[in-house]
Amino acid sequence: MTGAVALPFWLVALLVVFAAIGIVDRVFAPSVRWFFRRRFNQAIDELNQRLDMRIEPFRLTRRQTLVDRLIYDPKVVEAVDAEAKASGTPRAVVMKRAERYAREIVPAFSVTTYFGFGIRAARRLSEFVYRVRLGYVDDDALKAIDPQATVVFVMNHRSNMDYVLVTYMASSRASLSYAVGEWARVWLLQNLIRSMGAYFVRRNSGDELYRKVLGRYVAMATQEGVTQAVFPEGGLSRDGRLREPRLGLLSYMVAGFDPRASRDVVFVPVGLNYDRVIEDRVLTAGAEKEISGRDFRVRLPALAGFVWNLVRLRLQGRLYRFGYACVSFGKPVSLAHWQKREQVDFTTADREALFVGIEKLGDDLIEAIAAIVPALPVALASHVFLESGERWMSEFELKSAVFGLIERLEGEGAHVHIPRADRDYAVGAGLRMLTLRHMVVMNDEWLYRANPDERLLLTYYANSIAHLLK
Known part of the structure; x- marks a missing residue:
């Protein structure tokens, strides 16, 4: 009973590792988990004090617990039974499908x-x-x-x-x-x-x-x-x-x-x-194809180039956003x-x-x-350009029309966002965005009008405030 037993070194090392894991799991882990759980609860309490609408315990429940609670909800179980009966599928198979949906x-x-x-x-x-x-x-x-x-x-x-x-x-x-x-x-x-x-x-x-x-x-x-x-x-x-x-x-x-x-x-x-x-071009692509026959598709190289150009302009300080x-x-x-x-x-x-x-x-x-829904500079300018039809306008005429539109909207109780509380600047910001995107064109006399090829996109932006003008 007291004789020596010879074991390979690798087996002894393996036993030591398993013993260490057992000691950590049974002795140290509970106190460590308690410590982190306490810190986590303190963080949640601090967040709830800062937020107007607190984080409810439901959101902090373990995901598996929520999945189990969902698939064993009486109404889900009733639906599983009804599906199994109607389709002739074994109940266990239907229950597995419900579990997949829940996950x-x-x-x-x-x-x-x-x-x-x-x-x-x-x-x-x-x-x-x-x-x-x-x-x-x-x-x-x-x-x-x-x-x-x-x-x-x-x-x-x-x-x-x-x-x-x-x-x-x-x-x-x-x-x-x-x-x-x-x-x-x-x-x-x-x-x-x-x-x-x-x-x-x-x-x-x-x-x-x-x-x-x-x-x-x-x-x-x-x-x-x-x-x-x-x-x-x-x-x-x-x-x-x-x-x-x-x-x-x-x-x-x-x-x-x-x-x-x-x-x-x-x-x-x-x-x-x-x-x-x-994604305005993507959203209006279907209507654009019906009207003009032009087909807009997102291609990965073009998308990557677009993103890189934005980053480059931002790093150079030339990005208007x-x-x-x-x-x-x-x-x-x-x-x-x-x-x-x-x-x-x-x-x-x-x-x-x-x-x-x-x-x-x-x-x-x-x-x-x-x-x-706030009325923004591009929507205001788009509405005015569409109403003007093919007529060329000076910047002064554009500002006068937009100012009138702002007063009309504000009279109806709508919210109009005027950047820097400066109407001149707001019209200039909207006009700049439209000209940079070639939705509005300018002639040699510094007069502006809607680009006939981009009327659909102008309509898209004008429509964002159309309900405010009824």
């Missing part, structure tokens, strides 16, 4: 990624591309929102930069959870987007099971107080005008809402506008108050009555967004 949808929010990287990147990118300005905002109304309410920012959708710009502009108030389309589901990018708290949406999906899983996730997040940002239009505007509301995500948020038993939902209208939308980007925050709309005023019942079993109520809510939110 696709549920984000993996990281406070470090969002506040340590995301907001800094959003600020630098926004300010690299645009002169970013805050338009109208009612601070008192925003601060008066019930801290227990779920806040949903609803905004018009003009560019994929909307995600970046609003994340930056709202960074002092809240961390936002976006619904992102399938375009962003590419390697590495999708992991970054998930860690920013966004969830992926298959637009126009006809899969009933998928819609049920998505709907239950959105409903859970809303009930748990997650601050969200949605685009009621559903997709990017291709003609510059506000689109009719798409009611999918909105219906998931409000269906079953009972002010006596549910957390209130407060919608904050957000209006965005740009002097230049980065893309003009102004402006964000306005409107008066919050409490769902409980709206429901009481409109006499709508979101708990009704009558699907037609429920749809009518949701449609009315969507129309009202689009109207609230439309009212605060």
Whole structure:
């Protein structure tokens, strides 16, 4: 029993390593985890004190826990059973599909990624591309929102930069959870987007099971107080005008809402506008091909050259950037108050009555967004050039027409962003942007008119304020 046992050196070394791992895991790791968890909770508390809309525990829950909670939600289980029965597919197979959908949808929010990287990147990118300005905002109304309410920012959708710009502009108030389309589901990018708290949406999906899983996730997040940002239009505007509301995500948020038993939902209208939308040529390509036969396609070498030219001009200090980007925050709309005023019942079993109520809510939110979309220099100048037709104008005539348009808009209660509070400078900034892009041409007598070949693009920018002039 006391005899020596000979072991190979490599086996002894392996045993020592495993023993060390066991000691660290059982003795040291719990205290280290406790230390970092305590520091993490302190950081969250400090963030919540700084933010107007606190980060709810739901967003900090482990992703796997949220996935499990979603796939075993009674309504998802009911949908799985119904699908299995209707299609004759084994229940386990349908359940596996529901789990795949849940993993696709549920984000993996990281406070470090969002506040340590995301907001800094959003600020630098926004300010690299645009002169970013805050338009109208009612601070008192925003601060008066019930801290227990779920806040949903609803905004018009003009560019994929909307995600970046609003994340930056709202960074002092809240961390936002976006619904992102399938375009962003590419390697590495999708992991970054998930860690920013966004969830992926298959637009126009006809899969009933998928819609049920998505709907239950959105409903859970809303009930748990997650601050969200949605685009009621559903997709990017291709003609510059506000689109009719798409009611999918909105219906998931409000269906079953009972002010006596549910957390209130407060919608904050957000209006965005740009002097230049980065993807404007892409968005108007279909209409351009129908009108002129010109086919615009994005080619990787041309895109790389475009980006490099921007960087080069910025390093040389000769980059005008893309003009102004402006964000306005409107008066919050409490769902409980709206429901009481409109006499709508979101708990009704009558699907037609429920749809009518949701449609009315969507129309009202689009109207609230439309009212605060800021009018920017390029949109103002584009409107005037289109109205002038083929007539050549001096800069003085242009300024006179734009000043009249500004007074008309302000008389209607619209927000007009006038850079540096100088109308002359505003017209000059808009004219410079249009001439640099050859949307407006100038003759030898220093007179200007719309470029006939670019009337579609001028219309696209003028349409961003068309609803303010009705």
